[in-house]
Structure formats: structure tokens, C-alpha cells
Amino acid sequence: MSYMKKPQFRHPHIVENDIGFTRRDYEGGMSTLCAGCGHDSISSAIMQAVFELSIEPHRIVKLSGIGCSSKTPTYFLGKSHGFNSVHGRMPSIATGANLANKDLFYLGVSGDGDSASIGLGQFAHVIRRRLNMLYIIENNGAYGLTKGQSSATADVGSRSKKGETNIYNPIDVVSLAIDMGATFVARSFSGDKEQLVPLIKAGLMHPGFAFIDCLSPCVTFNDHVGSTKSYDFIREHNRAVNKTDFIPMKNEITANYPEGATEVIRSHDGSELRLQKLESEYNPVNRAAALDQVVRARQSGTVLTGLFYVDTEANDLHSVLNTSSKPLNQLNKNQLCPESDKLKSINESLR
Amino acid sequence: MHSESVVNDFVVKFANVNGSGSASANHLFAKAVFRSGVPVSPRNIFPSNIQGLPTWYEVRVSEKGYTGRRGGADIVVAMNAQTFFDDVNEVESGGYLIYDSTKPTDVGVLRDDVTFLGIPLMDICLHEFGNITQRHLFKNIVYVGALCALLNMELGIFKNLIKEQFKGKEKLVKPNEKALDIGFQYAHDQLGGPIDFRVERRDLLSNKILMEGNDALGLGAVYGGATVVGWYPITPSTSVVEAFSKYADQFRVDEGTGEQLFSIVQAEDELSAIGMAIGANWSGARAFTATSGPGISLMSEFLGLAYFAEIPLVLFNIQRGGPSTGLPTRTQQSDVVSCAFASHGDTKQILLFPSSPTECFEFSAQSFDLADRLQTPVIVLSDLDLGMNDWCCDELQWDDSREFDRGKVLDAAGLDAVENWGRYRDVDSDGICYRTYPGAHSSKGAYFTRGTSHDSDARYTESGAAYVENVERLLRKYETSKKYIPKPIIDYTEGKKTSYGIIYYGSTEPALRESLDELLEGDLPLNALRIRSFPLHAEVYEFIEQHKTIFVVEQNRDAQMRQLIISQQNVDMSKLVPILHFDGTPITERFISNAIKDYLDPKVMPFSLGQGKRAI
Numbered sequence: 001m002s003y004m005k006k007p008q009f010r011h012p013h014i015v016e017n018d019i020g021f022t023r024r025d026y027e028g029g030m031s032t033l034c035a036g037c038g039h040d041s042i043s044s045a046i047m048q049a050v051f052e053l054s055i056e057p058h059r060i061v062k063l064s065g066i067g068c069s070s071k072t073p074t075y076f077l078g079k080s081h082g083f084n085s086v087h088g089r090m091p092s093i094a095t096g097a098n099l100a101n102k103d104l105f106y107l108g109v110s111g112d113g114d115s116a117s118i119g120l121g122q123f124a125h126v127i128r129r130r131l132n133m134l135y136i137i138e139n140n141g142a143y144g145l146t147k148g149q150s151s152a153t154a155d156v157g158s159r160s161k162k163g164e165t166n167i168y169n170p171i172d173v174v175s176l177a178i179d180m181g182a183t184f185v186a187r188s189f190s191g192d193k194e195q196l197v198p199l200i201k202a203g204l205m206h207p208g209f210a211f212i213d214c215l216s217p218c219v220t221f222n223d224h225v226g227s228t229k230s231y232d233f234i235r236e237h238n239r240a241v242n243k244t245d246f247i248p249m250k251n252e253i254t255a256n257y258p259e260g261a262t263e264v265i266r267s268h269d270g271s272e273l274r275l276q277k278l279e280s281e282y283n284p285v286n287r288a289a290a291l292d293q294v295v296r297a298r299q300s301g302t303v304l305t306g307l308f309y310v311d312t313e314a315n316d317l318h319s320v321l322n323t324s325s326k327p328l329n330q331l332n333k334n335q336l337c338p339e340s341d342k343l344k345s346i347n348e349s350l351r
Numbered sequence: 352m353h354s355e356s357v358v359n360d361f362v363v364k365f366a367n368v369n370g371s372g373s374a375s376a377n378h379l380f381a382k383a384v385f386r387s388g389v390p391v392s393p394r395n396i397f398p399s400n401i402q403g404l405p406t407w408y409e410v411r412v413s414e415k416g417y418t419g420r421r422g423g424a425d426i427v428v429a430m431n432a433q434t435f436f437d438d439v440n441e442v443e444s445g446g447y448l449i450y451d452s453t454k455p456t457d458v459g460v461l462r463d464d465v466t467f468l469g470i471p472l473m474d475i476c477l478h479e480f481g482n483i484t485q486r487h488l489f490k491n492i493v494y495v496g497a498l499c500a501l502l503n504m505e506l507g508i509f510k511n512l513i514k515e516q517f518k519g520k521e522k523l524v525k526p527n528e529k530a531l532d533i534g535f536q537y538a539h540d541q542l543g544g545p546i547d548f549r550v551e552r553r554d555l556l557s558n559k560i561l562m563e564g565n566d567a568l569g570l571g572a573v574y575g576g577a578t579v580v581g582w583y584p585i586t587p588s589t590s591v592v593e594a595f596s597k598y599a600d601q602f603r604v605d606e607g608t609g610e611q612l613f614s615i616v617q618a619e620d621e622l623s624a625i626g627m628a629i630g631a632n633w634s635g636a637r638a639f640t641a642t643s644g645p646g647i648s649l650m651s652e653f654l655g656l657a658y659f660a661e662i663p664l665v666l667f668n669i670q671r672g673g674p675s676t677g678l679p680t681r682t683q684q685s686d687v688v689s690c691a692f693a694s695h696g697d698t699k700q701i702l703l704f705p706s707s708p709t710e711c712f713e714f715s716a717q718s719f720d721l722a723d724r725l726q727t728p729v730i731v732l733s734d735l736d737l738g739m740n741d742w743c744c745d746e747l748q749w750d751d752s753r754e755f756d757r758g759k760v761l762d763a764a765g766l767d768a769v770e771n772w773g774r775y776r777d778v779d780s781d782g783i784c785y786r787t788y789p790g791a792h793s794s795k796g797a798y799f800t801r802g803t804s805h806d807s808d809a810r811y812t813e814s815g816a817a818y819v820e821n822v823e824r825l826l827r828k829y830e831t832s833k834k835y836i837p838k839p840i841i842d843y844t845e846g847k848k849t850s851y852g853i854i855y856y857g858s859t860e861p862a863l864r865e866s867l868d869e870l871l872e873g874d875l876p877l878n879a880l881r882i883r884s885f886p887l888h889a890e891v892y893e894f895i896e897q898h899k900t901i902f903v904v905e906q907n908r909d910a911q912m913r914q915l916i917i918s919q920q921n922v923d924m925s926k927l928v929p930i931l932h933f934d935g936t937p938i939t940e941r942f943i944s945n946a947i948k949d950y951l952d953p954k955v956m957p958f959s960l961g962q963g964k965r966a967i
Contacts (some may be wrong), residue, residue, distance in 0.1 A: 013791040026666045043510060058797060061634075061789045074799055074811070081789035082799040083633060085626070086656050092581065096630025096638060097789065099579045106789045121827075122626075123620040324610045328578040329635035331612055333755050336576040339601040341751040346570065347746040350560035351385070 004264060007171030018054040028078040032071065036229075038190030038216030039069055039138050041077040045193050046107070046136075049200035053248065060105045065090040065119060068145055069216070070109035088119025093217045094133055095317070101327040102318050105204055106133035110226065113143050116152040116171045123173070127180035127209050132316035134203040134210045137173055138190070140218040142227035148221030159226035173310065178213040183314035184210035185290065186244075186307045189234055192215070195243065199307060202246040202273050208314030215303065234303050241293065242244045242284065242305035243276040260348035265312055275307060282311055336345055357425070359389045361548045366431045366438040367491075370402030373430065375493030377408040379512055380498055384412050385506045385561050388553040392418035392599075392861070393828070394740045399586070399679045403433045412550060418743050420937040425548055428471075428494055439465070443608040444717065447501075447546055449494060468542050470497055473842040475533060480526065484731075486885035489530040496534025507550070551689025555798035560708075560746045564737035564858075565599075567708040567747070568667050569594025571680065572639055576755050578664070580615040586679050587735040621649040628651060632663045632843065633800060635760070635788035637719045639665035641897055642965055643735075644677060646954040647686055647693065653912035654728055654800040655694025661775070661784070663722035663729075663758070667715070670734040672935040682735035684857055685907035687783035690730045690915055691885055697822060698962030699829055699838060702885035703731045709745045710883075711737070714837070716889075723758035725832050726783060734906070736937040737858040759785045766795040773808040774798040775821065775936025782828025817847055828905065836884035839891055844876035849873070850899035853892070853947075854927075856882040856912060858937065859904055865940035872948060877902075877947075885915060885922025892920050895927070902947055904930040906938050 014022045026047040031040050050060060056077035064070035066087035073082045085093045094108050115123045115137050122173065126135070141154040147294040150158070154166040177185045184206040196214065203210035217223045217236050223230045228237075242263075248271050265273040265285070275284060283289055290309035297304035324331065363380070367373035381393035392411045398404035411421050425446040429438040435450075442448050444464040452469025459467050472490040480486045499506055502721060509531055518525040539545065568591045572580075582592045596615055603612040618624040619849055624640045631638035647668055657664045670686045672678030680856060693700050703718060705711045711733060718729045760780075766772060766787065772795065775784050784807075787796035798809040806817045844867075855863050860881065880894045895901050895916070904914045910929035917924055930946045932938040949955040 010709075056793055058790055058793050079794060079797050081797050083630070084799065084801040084803065085629075086652055086802060089626045089653065090625025092618065093630035093633070094626035095616065095623075096581060096632070097634040098630075099616070100631040100634035100636030100638070101788070101790065121619055122623055126622065129616065161691070210645075223891075227433055252431075262364060320611065321613050321614050323614050324605065324612050325608070327636075328612070328614065328631075331576075331578060332577065335612055336578065336603070337574055337755075338598075340751050342602060343574075343747050343749045347560050350562050350746075351556070 006270050009236070017051050019056060021051065021057070023047065023051050023055070025079065026077055027056055028029055028076040028218055031075040033068060034220045036071055036219040037068070037071050038140065038218070039179070040075070041190040041193065042136065042138055042196070042214055043072050043181055045196045045200055047076045048193070049197050049204065052197070053201050053204065053276070055105060055204070059089075060107055062107050062109065063090050063094045063097070064109045065111075065114035067111040067143070068218075069115045070107055070114055072138070073109055088114050088117070090114070091119065091131070091135075095129065095131055095337045098133060098300040098317070099323070100329040102132070104324070106131070107204065108133055108135040110135065110137050110175070112137060112139045112141060112153040116173055120152070120171065124176065124180050127182045130183070130209050130316050130320065131312075132165055132318070134200065134206070136200075136212045136214055138216040138220055139173070139213055139229070141227070142218050142222040144218050144221060147193040155228040157254070158186070158228045159224070161221050161224055171295070171299055174213045175291055175298070176231065177213075177296065178291045179311050182211045182309070183208040183311035185309045186211070187213040187240060187305045189215045189305055191231060192238075192305070195240060195305065198244040200244045202244060202307070205246065205248065205267070205271055206310070206314060207268065208311070208316045213268060237301060237303040239297070239302045239304055241279050241304060241308065243278060244307050245276070246272040246273060247272040265310060267312060273307070273310065273337050284308060285312065309324050356545075356547045357547050357767065358551050359412055359553065361412055361425040362423060363410045363412070363426045364438075364441065365428045366411075366434050367406050368431050369398055369400050369404045369406040373406070374493045375410065375883050376495050377410070378741070378895075379492075379509065379516070380495050381410045382561065383499070383504060383508045384550055385556060385743065386512065386745070387413060387504060387550050388556050389550060390416045390418055390549060390555060390559075390743050391800045392738070392740070392743060394420055396574065396936070397680050400689045405474060414553060416553070416555070417861065417865040417940065419865050420939050422939045422941050428498070428514055429495070430490070431504050436461070436647065445547075447548070449497065450491070464559060466546070468501070470494065470534070470537055470542070473659040474810055475537070479529070479533060485526060486812055488550070489526065491962065492527055492530035493534035496531035497538035497542070499531070500535045500538035501542065501546045503549045503551075506531065515814070556743070558746050559740045561743055562708040563590065563739060563741055564708045564711040564733050565590040565669060566594040566640070567711035568731065568733065569596075570598050570737075570747070571712040572665070572719070573598045574712075574749060575716035575719035576638065577637045577639050577719060578637045579622040579627065579631035579632075580613070581618050581638070581640050583618050583624045584641050585621070585641065585646050586647070587671055587739045588641040588667060590739060591667050591669065593798070621646040622653065625650040625653045625664070628666075629662050629664055630659050631768070631939070632722070637665075637723070639667065641667040641669065644671045644679065645675070647689060651694045654700065655698050657728045658694060658698050658700065658803055658817045659696075661726040661786070662800070663726055663876040665718045665722050666728055666730045667741045668730055668732050668737040670732060674931075676920070682937055683906050683933055683935060684732070684734055684789055684859075685909075685911065686732065687907065687911035688909070689823075690732060693730070701725060701729045701887070702726060703729060703735070703837065703885055704856040705731065705733055706857050706881065707744045708737070708742050709747060711745045712747050716836075720756040721832075723837055724756050724783070724785060724835055725828065726758060726817065728829070732857065734858050745886040759783055761785050761787050761791070761796060763792040766792045773798060775807045775809060775824070777807075777824050778825070780827075782824050782826070783831060809843065823897060833886055833888055836886075838888050839883055839894075840878045840881045841890065841894060844871060844878055847871075847876035849878060850875040850879045852894060852898035852901045853877050853879045853904060854882060854894070854901055854912070854916070855879070855904040859906060862938050862940045863869045863904060866943040866947070869940060869944045872889050873948070875947070875951070882912065887916065888918055891916065892922060893930040895922055899926070900928055901926050902928050902930050902950075904938070904943055906932050908933045
């Protein structure tokens, strides 16, 4: 419905979050994606998560590459700065922006073409560098804007709308992220907001590189029988390893969880991740075990979702580089520019 | 043979094997000439290799201050058996060849106009040094000691340099001094002492320094306030980032906390390197990247984004030779056109052309002001000759009252003070709009940066009219840039009228200045204009208008600056005669002077456009 303007109507009893913002403050422009697109559900989950976290919109930086998914940052958080960069290169832009100002939240939105094909290198390397950001791949196994070609995450045997069967091995972005050293790795489904919203909240607050592979069916080009990225296929094969709840530090914990089935993971800042275990043997703080689970599920044709791995000791690029606690973009001439007497001594050393 | 000795005007060429430790010994010699107060220009001619291939190091000594490459050599130190015969041929008539005479050879028969001076270097080092590494390395120091005696230089200067070099590693001073003494003594006792070429102490360098252009660019970036560097290693640009790192470690570490007031990230490739620099500049930190050759091609897409989305960016391009991998360790000025129009679509970039390390320092610091002011990439085009060799240049200066020009940026107070802000609204009619950094204001100033076509409020649009309005404003901004970028420098020959002019830029400077003197001496006065930036100023076209013939001297095959001159304004093309040097070695005075004399000599015909490198 991209031709419609959003109504300005404001409900008299609209709910405000802790800092006095309403959901409307986290909205963006009207979506121009196809009706029913999974990506729009993810945008909505992002808005809900940021609203619930009570983060002021201007403290979020939205970044994307090129593709349907990369268009979505226009459709949420309209009061945040956004950067729609070039195809597959969002991670490097995010790296530079984050280096310049460590005090903001960085949210990268990418697609399977953007991250698993043209941008696979940048995707792998931004993980290696432990950039403090939440990176979401809106994964539908197909190229939308160029009309339905299979992407690098399409499963072998999966059929495109035109009837072509994918013959190439899929790249599993989740196992790649775990292997490259991501300190928060999850998979979710655009159709399961209950699972997705807490993951986005936890990912945004994670003090290192957080990754969510979010399956997001393409209703126009990849939602048919024979596709392994369709709504029906994912619903039929989805198996969640756990259910997450994120409790920010400042909230008093009142929720009532059944003993034994819930694992509490505490972060440095006092926030808590509460995982309701759906599979008793699953332990999300063990990287090798996480990788093992993910690979086994892939082999069995199961669409495994949930929080697979989290490192409670996570740190980020700034701590590795030991950069200034004051953001680099706020340093002034006196802090940055040596005085002329220093230059005199350099001149002397060059004679 | 010379009837009398040649003082402070000759070339020494060292022929070595790459990886044999010769470079630091040869540099020691060049620095000793500098310490003698005599202008000197060392040039390292090296292969794309770590060990084994031939490498040369030329040191030109010139009392007149001619520091361009001269060509030829008066004294050759031939330490490489692979290239020995070529090196013998390289010696100018009346010159000297120094070689390792450990194994008896009858080299004298090779040239009867050259004096052969044998030093049993291997034998000496075998007897004098116990350690195998030292036996190899000190051969180099022994021949430097011998040169000191042969050129009648002061041994004390060399010994002081050794002491400075090994400060903190005093154990190494003694054996180095010993090697120097041995070489000195041998040349003195066995080779008859000083030869016909001499270095005599002068006091010509009181305000000069010996510095590499890349070192100066890195230092300039520290002074210019750069805090984020994304980079990918590539010759010959790597040492720009190494220099930034060295000076940042010195000046940018908080004394109290030990925190770094800068960040350097080695990226996975050039695309990522420039992406980081763009992201950081977008977010309000000064950031740069440095690259060469193929790196420019790889960065082109992002250069288009930064141009179109109007993000400041500083890019140092240390040009090397050739298309593709080309001549990775040789020098050219062959990225001029590709940088001027880097990226697809209608794109125009700002270029700066420094011609000395002093100017590298100034342009580097200034480029951050220009990028912020003009909200667009600024590409500083240096080259391998300027970047990786020590140039004898004016000392560096800095005015402490100078402030950073961050350009048109609205902070929270600024946003509160304006109504109806839009990212791409040209409110001042100079093509430059007001930008905001992420997080600047709690409710104003957010916008969506994109490489897609956008309206004046940064909204996506496919409207043809909005596109045209936007790109025409970019042209206005490009025109505005001429007010800020360095103007050309014009030298009119004093007291002589001439209808001939020369246009040149960058590292051609020293050879060209020498050529102007040489041609003037032959009663051929020429006026000269040095281009220092692109887009070109009106002065360039006025200069062309004033002359009958303009020689455009460049170090590339396709007369790239000439192409730019023609592309920007109506001009009589036939007036512009290209003088093109592109074999990968630095251009020489001889080459320029000969090409111009040939062009003007009616007996030498025809002189076609794009003729290229002519025999020296």
C-alpha cells in the first residue's frame, strides 16, 4: 500500500514506554514491499523490541546493503539515522560508523543475497572483528528485486517459482557465524513474533557481535510448494530449541518461570537472558555444542530456531583496540592535533 | 679521466640482491651526504619480491639542489652477480666501479674508460666477523666505509649516524663501526684514497629535511585530526598507514588512561577499507584509507556512493605503474583520469597533486578540511617515487592557531535554530548542504543516507526532475570547490619573453625545475605552471591562452592530464604537446629537456602526439 500516506490519528490512550515514547515514535515510512512480505513482520518486530527496550530512537543507527531486505530500514525507526549503502558492503560502513561513535546502537539489516553471496566476505570479517552490533539477515532464499533467482542460502533441491531446481550447496549463515566467533547467534522466523522480539531485544543489548538469521518467506517468488523457504515448509519443519526472554538490568524481575526448565544467563551490566528450555540437553553457552546441533538439524531437514549460542564474556572491537572511552567523533583539535613544537622535534629527527 | 675532481655533483648507484640488508647501509650513505650539508636524493629501485631479485639504490649528490633522477651513474657499487655486466655498462665514461674482488676476476677488460676498484669484501668479512649473519650484513657497511674514504667524506658523520640508528641497541654500534673502519682503511691504504669524485661539506640544508612522502602523508593525517583508518596492504601505499600508526602511537595515546585516540583496522580487502572510512566520516569522525593500483579499481563503487550521498572521505592513492597488476614496484602518474571520474554514472572527484613530502604533509592535513567542507571524497594522488623515497625537502611547519574546518554540520543547537532542515537543501546556493551526525538530536536531523536517487530531503525518488536538480547542484558544488582547493603555481621566466609554457604536476617537480634551468641556459626560456588540484582553475586556461605552445609533461602513456584539460573547457588542443614518460622509472631532466629540444628542432621530425618514452 505504498501509495497511501500514513494517517496522523493518535489514539487518546496510546501506551507510552518508560521514557515517554509511544509506538508511533518508532515507526518509519510506509512499506513498499509486497503485501504479506515476511520482511514487514520483522520491521514490526524491530519497532516493538526497541519500544519495549525504551531506547530513544535517535540512539539507533540503521544500516543496510542492497535488496528488498535492505530497503526495510526506511519502514521503521524514522527518527533514527539510516544508511542504505552498496550491495554486500554494509558491514564495512557499520564498522566505520561504530568506530566513530561507540555510544550508539548499531542495527544492520541485510538479506541472503546481500550477505551470503556478494557480501559473504564482509559478513565473515565483521564477525571476526567482533563489531558491537545486531546483524539481522532477512533470509528468503531468493532474489526479490531481480525477480526470483535462487540465492546462496537456497537448499539443494528447492525449486524456484519458475520451476528451476537449485543444484548448489546452501551456505548456512548460522553455522558460519558461530564458527567465525559471533558471541550471540540465533535463528528465528518472521512469522513467530513471540520468539523474534525477545531475540532482537537481547541481540541489541548484547555487548558484542549479535546475529539473527531470520527466515522471512518471499510471498511473491518463493512461497510455493517445492520451496524450503515457504511459510508452510518452515511452519511444518520448525523446531525451537528454547524460548528467550530478555530482562533489562533496570527491570525488577517478576516473571514466574517453572524451576529447572529455565536457564538464566546474566550479562556484565546486570541484564538477564532467561531461556526456557524446550530441549533439555541444549546448552547455549557452548560454541562446539551449538555448532553440532545446528549442523545435525540441517542434515535432518529440520528448521532449527531459537538462541543457539551466547557468550557472557563477550567484548567488542573497541575493547580490542583500546580506543578512547569518549567517542572518536567527539574529540577536539586539542586532543587530536599535536602542537608545532612536536613537529620541530620530528624535523630534527629527519636531518 | 677527469683532470680535476668533481665536487658534489655525481650519482652513486648500488646494485644489490634484494633482502641482503643493503638498503639500510645505502641509506646510511645517503644520510651522510645530507649531514655533509649537500643536497642528496636517494632512490630505491626495488622488485616485487622479498629475497633474491636484483635491486638498485641510486644516490644523486647535487650542490645545485637538483634532486630529480639524473640517469646514468658515475660510481657503481656492483654487489649483484646477476646484473654485474649490465651494471658495468651503466657507468658513465670516466667513472668508477666498485666490486667484490674476493674471487680473482679480470674485470678490467670489460671497459677501458672505467676505473675498477676491487675490495675483497667476502674475504674481509669472513676473517673479521664470527657470526654468519654479520659476515653477510657487514659487507654492505664495509663498502660504505670504503666510499667514505674514496669520496673524501668525514668518517665521524657516519659513526654518529650509526650511534643514532642503534640507540638502545648499543651492542650493535661497535661491530658496525668496526666494519666502517675496515672499509675506510682498505680504501685508504689499498685503493689510493680519494678518487676524482668528492663530497665537500657545505651548509646548504639548514631548513631542509630528508623524508618520504608517505611518512609525511601519515603525519599530516595525525595533524589533520584523522581518528579512523580502514586499509588493506598494497605497495606502494602501505607505508602511509604505517606512518600514521607510528605517529599516532607517539601523539595520540592518552597519558592517563593509555587509551588510543585513534583506531586502525586492517580490512579484508580494499572495498571494506574504503567502506570503513566512509562509515566513520558519515558518523563525524575524520577517516581515511590509502591504496594503489588495483585498489583504486576496487574502491570505485564506494567512491560513487560517497560522491552521490555526499560523504566526506580522504583517499591517498600512491600511484604505481601499469594496468592490472602492472609494475607494482615502479612509479607512474597513470591514475589521473580514473580517479578524476572514479565510479560509474556521472561522477567527478576532487584530486590533489602534492609534489614534495612537505606538500604531502600540508595536503594531507588540508584534505580533511576539504573533504568536510565539500562533503565529498578528496583523492590525494602521490606516487611511488615521491611516496617511498627520501626526498630532500623544506622542513614541516604547523600553525598552532589553525582550527579544523568541519564544514556545514548542524549539532543539536544548530538543528533547534533552523526551521525545515533537509539534508540536501542548498540554502546557501553554493551547492553545499547542511549535514548531521547520527545521534545528534533527540528528535530532529535524522535522515536516510542512500546511493539511490534522492530529493532535497533525502527521500527516495525516481523523479527525473528531482534527479536533474540534484546532480546540477553537485556541479555547483564542484564549481565552489575551486575556491578551496590549492591553486596552480605559475613561474614566469624572469626578464625573458617566451611563447612556450610547460604544465606539469606531482613528483615531476625536481626533474622539471632542473630542466627549466638547463633549457634557459641553452637560451630556451619557458614559463611553467604546476597543477596542484582538480577541478582545474581558470588560471590553467589563462596560462594556455598566453602561450603559443604548451608542453604537458606527465608520467603516463595516455597524456591523462592533457585529457582532463581538454575535457573541462574549450581549448586549442593542437597547442598542447604531450611529453610522456612511462617506463616505470622516475622522469629525468635529460628526458624532458631532450624531448622539448627535439620538438623544437626542425631536423627532428615528426613529433607525433603520444610519442611516449624517447631514448635518453
